[in-house]
Amino acid sequence: MxxxxxxxxxxxxxxxxxxxxxxxxxxxxxGATTQKPLTVIKAITDYYTQINSNVHRGVHHLSQLATDAYEVTRKKVKEYLNAANEYEIILTNGTTHSINLVATCYGKQFVNEGDEIIISAMEHHSNIVPWQMLCEERKAKLKVIPINDLGELDMDAYRSLLNERVKLVAVTYVSNTLGTLNPIKEIIDLAHHYAVPVLVDAAQAIQHLSIDVQALDVDFLAFSGHKMYGPTGVGVLFGKEKWLEQMPPYQGGGDMIKEVTFEKTTYNELPFKFEAGTPNIEAGICLGTAIDYIDTIxxxxxxxxxxxxxxxxxxxxxxxxxxxxxxxxxxxxxxxxxxxxxxxxxxxxxxxxxxxxxxxxxxxxxxxxxxxxxxxxxxxxxxxxxxxxxxxxxxxxxxxxxxxxxx
Known part of the structure; x- marks a missing residue:
């Protein structure tokens, strides 16, 4: 013990x-949402009573404090995942947002008629519906890894689904319904043999398991703050730099641009290219507090x-x-x-x-x-x-x- x-x-x-x-x-x-420790609750109050301001573009004192606190969370997430670079950490509003971002942006750039996307039979709707929508739009095919009666992936079937037409594999790390812990490293290695990138839904894993994105060699990884003792309305998309650089932005607006004219817009550098508009600042800062709490234990x-x-x-x-x-x-x-x-x-x-x-x-x-x-x-x-x-x-x-x- x-x-x-x-x-x-x-x-x-x-x-x-x-x-x-x-x-x-x-x-x-x-599995639906975790409760919040006093440190996170206090951090929410402290934000609104001490540094409430918009981030990134303000020159005044409060804006600089809020920006610094918000960007500290990005650094903490980078360290929590052992990512290579802070700019590979995209702050989103949750796992669903993160997966939809990849389905839209990666799909627009890389998926065409006749291509295939692989998911598994145990996926949450958030890791099914975006890929269905992409396949309908691009005239691609959605393939599903079956499971056995114990709720385990049929890895032989998975191997047989991989081929040169597959453009992405999207699977859950831990099933939100069955609790199945999937062999993610093997899934990734098999996909990479065909040069196929892998997205992992880590919403049910991030608070339970140590995840090293470099050791896994995962291409995309998504999770939500509220599953790991943080606030609702904030999440993370980790993406390898090589993919994020090639993908077009998800939304247009403030902060994701370098220069705008009526003739042409130049997009911002990573990670801001994918972070249009005012974020959920309080939740982003307090996600960092939740990570600190987990680290203390x-x-x-x-x-x-x-x-x-x-x-x-x-x-x-x-x-x-x-x-x-x-x-x-x-x-x-x-x-x-x-x-x-x-x-x-x-x-x-x-x-x-x-x-x-x-x-x-x-x-x-x-x-x-x-x-x-x-x-x-x-x-x-x-x-x-x-x-x-x-x-x-x-x-x-x-x-x-x-x-x-x-x-």
Missing amino acids: IHYDIHTIRADFPILKTKVNGHPLVYLDN GLNNIALYEAELLKYAIKQLREIEELRFIGEAKERCSVLSFLIKDVHPYDVGVILDKLGVAVRTGHHCTQPLMDRFGIPGTVRASIAMYNTKEDIDRLVAAVKKATSMLL
């Missing part, structure tokens, strides 16, 4: 003291603690005879999806909420995955650094109570 001061960590998250229907809150909906410590907690949760839930897991990949991370016989997941979720246990129910924006398993949805419990074995015990007791009421 690692040394991990869970009581101190939990004290940093005031919302965990909330009571729901008279019960202490057990928050297990971290240590991502490796968090990963070890959460792995132990996930193992405990699987063991305890497996003892419920009527429960079946959806997704039992050998390599898993942070997420548990399950059903109680044929009971609709919504009904289970309502009872759990009455007992103070917050989970997510439904298709989790992965409807094709639900179709693959022939189910309407699942009950999903997702773990964060501040959860405890007591939280898991409360979940198990609540599921048992729901089972006795619904069957």
